[in-house]
Amino acid sequence: MLDLVIEASALAFHPYVLMYVMLGVLLGITLGAIPGLSGDMAIALLLPFVFFLEPAMAMGLLVGIYKGGLFGGSIAAISFGVPGTPGAAATSIDGYQAKLKGKPSKALHTALYSSVIGDTTSDLVLIFIAVPLAAVALSFGPIEFFALYAFSLMLIAALSQGMVAKGLAVAAIGILLAMIGRDPITGSARLTFGMPGLSGGLSLIPVLIGIFAISEVVVQGAKLWRRKVDKLMDDVAEQASLLQGYDIRKDQLSWVEFKSTLKATYIGAAVGTFIGALPGAGQSLAAFMSYGLAQRFSRKPEEFGKGSLEGIASAESGNSATAGSTFIPLFAFGIPGSATAALFGAAFILMGMTPGPSLLNDNTEIIYALFFTLIFANLVNLVLGKVLLPYYSRIAMIQPGYLIPAVFILAIVGTYAANNSVVDVWVLLFAGVLGVTLRLLKFPLAPLVLGFIIGPGAERALRQSMIMGGGDWWVLVSSPIAIGFYVAAVVLILLFTFALRAKK
Amino acid sequence: MNRTMVRELLSVALMLSLGVAGLLHIQYGNWRVAPLVPSYIMPQTAYYFLIASGVWVLAMLGLEARRRRQGQGADEGPAQDLLAIGLASGLMLGGAVVYFWMVLNLGLIVSTYLYNAVLIAVLAPGARLKSILLVPVLVAAAVWVLFIQMIGITLPPSLLF
Numbered sequence: 001m002l003d004l005v006i007e008a009s010a011l012a013f014h015p016y017v018l019m020y021v022m023l024g025v026l027l028g029i030t031l032g033a034i035p036g037l038s039g040d041m042a043i044a045l046l047l048p049f050v051f052f053l054e055p056a057m058a059m060g061l062l063v064g065i066y067k068g069g070l071f072g073g074s075i076a077a078i079s080f081g082v083p084g085t086p087g088a089a090a091t092s093i094d095g096y097q098a099k100l101k102g103k104p105s106k107a108l109h110t111a112l113y114s115s116v117i118g119d120t121t122s123d124l125v126l127i128f129i130a131v132p133l134a135a136v137a138l139s140f141g142p143i144e145f146f147a148l149y150a151f152s153l154m155l156i157a158a159l160s161q162g163m164v165a166k167g168l169a170v171a172a173i174g175i176l177l178a179m180i181g182r183d184p185i186t187g188s189a190r191l192t193f194g195m196p197g198l199s200g201g202l203s204l205i206p207v208l209i210g211i212f213a214i215s216e217v218v219v220q221g222a223k224l225w226r227r228k229v230d231k232l233m234d235d236v237a238e239q240a241s242l243l244q245g246y247d248i249r250k251d252q253l254s255w256v257e258f259k260s261t262l263k264a265t266y267i268g269a270a271v272g273t274f275i276g277a278l279p280g281a282g283q284s285l286a287a288f289m290s291y292g293l294a295q296r297f298s299r300k301p302e303e304f305g306k307g308s309l310e311g312i313a314s315a316e317s318g319n320s321a322t323a324g325s326t327f328i329p330l331f332a333f334g335i336p337g338s339a340t341a342a343l344f345g346a347a348f349i350l351m352g353m354t355p356g357p358s359l360l361n362d363n364t365e366i367i368y369a370l371f372f373t374l375i376f377a378n379l380v381n382l383v384l385g386k387v388l389l390p391y392y393s394r395i396a397m398i399q400p401g402y403l404i405p406a407v408f409i410l411a412i413v414g415t416y417a418a419n420n421s422v423v424d425v426w427v428l429l430f431a432g433v434l435g436v437t438l439r440l441l442k443f444p445l446a447p448l449v450l451g452f453i454i455g456p457g458a459e460r461a462l463r464q465s466m467i468m469g470g471g472d473w474w475v476l477v478s479s480p481i482a483i484g485f486y487v488a489a490v491v492l493i494l495l496f497t498f499a500l501r502a503k504k
Numbered sequence: 505m506n507r508t509m510v511r512e513l514l515s516v517a518l519m520l521s522l523g524v525a526g527l528l529h530i531q532y533g534n535w536r537v538a539p540l541v542p543s544y545i546m547p548q549t550a551y552y553f554l555i556a557s558g559v560w561v562l563a564m565l566g567l568e569a570r571r572r573r574q575g576q577g578a579d580e581g582p583a584q585d586l587l588a589i590g591l592a593s594g595l596m597l598g599g600a601v602v603y604f605w606m607v608l609n610l611g612l613i614v615s616t617y618l619y620n621a622v623l624i625a626v627l628a629p630g631a632r633l634k635s636i637l638l639v640p641v642l643v644a645a646a647v648w649v650l651f652i653q654m655i656g657i658t659l660p661p662s663l664l665f
Binding site for chain 2: 049052164165166168169171172173175176179183185186188190191214217218219221222223224225400401402404405406408409410412413414416417420422425429432433436437440441442443455458459462463466467470471
């Protein structure tokens with residue numbers, strides 16, 4: 001064990017890996033601070049480059065972007081009342097009010113510290129829970145695995161934006177996209193519609209970049225075209241005038257104030273870690289639930305919504321505490337519980353590692369190095385965030401009209417570069433059109449990605465189960481563990497449906 | 505009929521048409537027969553889910569319409585500007601097809617410069633001519649360094665560079 005820790009730490013603390021972590025955090029905070037651009041989009045765009053990096057370096061870069069992006073979202077939320085990422089929506093409630101009251105520095109520092117505490121708690125839970133859970137998963141057969149896949153799909157479909165039917169439909173579309181290509185058992189071509197280019201199936205990179213990045217960029221482009229940005233810039237100028245006569249010396253977060261936010265931070269860390277481990281629940285739900293609970297247990301609940309530092313701490317800690325635990329289902333069972341985990345799962349696959357219980361056994365050294373990187377990235381996030389905080393709120397004012405074309409071009413050339421494949425570029429544009437259509441019709445996108453990634457595994461488990469049961473569908477409920485998963489899915493869906501209604 | 509209702513009806517139409525078309529394709533298409541577990545078992549399950557979800561949304565729409573008639577309806581959210589998204593999709597995704605054709609035939613640097621300049625001219629409000637001409641130079645240079653020098657992607661021989 002000691003040897004393993006030494007080898008993993010040598011890998012994780014290699015100067016190049018550290019450099020990539022710092023670069024990632026810097027990129028993540030910068031992109032997260034710009035409304036409309038998110039860490040997920042940056043991770044999707046960087047997937048083609050994973051091919052060209054050592055696994056530890058690639059993981060360092062992606063982890064850095066993810067963690068930086070989580071905190072970066074709160075900068076725009078506090079500075080302009082515009083959440084940089086969906087997870088920062090709850091932070092903007094009190095964060096923006098605090099800024100309007102002349103406390104932007106206190107608000108930003110509270111967000112930074114609570115984000116790092118929540119994130120670190122979640123990482124520690126991941127480190128200590130993923131390994132034993134993966135050992136349990138090794139005893140699963142196809143019936144249990146199919147139940148687990150169905151459990152994850154049901155949960156992610158039900159909890160993504162609270163639209164169960166649309167979530168299930170879009171997960172089905174994701175599974176259908178994954179079925180394109182050769183049937184793994186009979187070898188015959190399926191759903192290729194006579195196009196030889198599709199017989200190998202759709203590659204992960206163009207589908208993920210198309211669904212996440214291209215569709216987002218097109219929607220942002222449409223907003224720009226309508227000159228909404230002019231209004232945003234006017235608002236920014238108006239808000240800047242509010243800060244005339246602002247004295248930063250009077251706006252320093254004191255130790256007493258920091259201590260007063262700790263209870264809210266711990267509530268957020270606990271709630272976020274739990275919610276993050278559930279497939280589909282997501283950062284936004286974790287932040288709002290943490291905010292609600294912290295308000296209930298606060299000594300000054302009446303200050304929530306009026307610039308309360310406790311409100312900022314709970315929301316930001318809850319949001320960031322999903323960061324580590326969202327990887328628990330991916331590491332233990334091979335099931336990405338969120339869009340970010342799906343992107344990391346794709347990165348693992350691109351590096352030749354299969355997410356799931358065997359991931360830890362087959363790649364012990366690199367996964368333990370990843371654990372070290374997760375913790376180290378929090379430290380980098382804290383230091384870089386602290387040093388660069390005064391400059392970051394200006395980043396949100398960069399005109400997206402100059403950034404979006406560059407992002408779009410990078411997506412196209414990056415997709416081509418991954419496999420030198422022209423077909424991949426057409427798949428990317430098709431996925432972009434699909435993503436825009438689904439966004440317009442208000443379908444959640446995360447279930448589609450989950451369906452696409454776990455589709456082949458779910459099909460394999462289903463067909464193996466059916467063979468075992470002689471073609472009888474009842475075989476799927478013949479295992480107590482499988483029944484447990486189906487019951488748990490129904491209970492959790494009902495529980496969260498009621499919780500979401502109460503929130504509204 | 506309000507915009508939300510139209511959007512949801514379009515969603516239902518998408519789900520039902522995809523589900524029904526898929527089942528018809530399974531019924532009449534050329535699928536290889538396999539004992540116990542035919543190769544269409546997973547797609548078929550997905551199509552059933554699509555149809556069931558479509559019916560579910562339709563039922564919810566019926567309930568919502570009834571509630572609205574009784575005066576309990578919720579206020580409508582902000583409307584999506586379909587025209588803006590349609591135009592942006594046309595310009596960016598249609599333009600991307602032209603851009604990639606140009607990359608393969610004219611060259612990566614020239615195509616990147618031209619496409620980036622066009623997008624900035626259309627998307628950046630109040631962009632000055634100097635920015636439209638200079639920013640694409642930086643982007644084209646970054647693309648060249650990243651993809652040609654560092655990664656070394658292979659592109660077919662082109663007319664320019």
